[in-house]
Amino acid sequence: MFSSRQWNYIQNGFHLTPRQTEITRLVCEGLNNSQIAKKCHITYNTARTHVAHICVKVTVHGRAELILRLIKVAKRAK
Helix, strand or coil, X not given: CCCHHHHHHHXXXXXXXXXXXXXXXXXXXXXXXXXXXXXXXCCHHHHHHHHHHXXXXXXXXXXXXXXXXXXXXXXXXX
């Protein structure tokens, strides 16, 4: 969805940890919390907590808003 440069811009701009960036990429790929948990070898609740913390850092209220915000921000990294 985004280039490496754009992911770096997003990670640095929102002060995401590498793990949060990984989770954010999976959210952008359309994975739900159960799928993220399985792929990352974490519990469902941990996946849910990561997504919640990411939304707080990006100041959004859900996955759709998160993706829209990232698209908007990533355009500045080009």
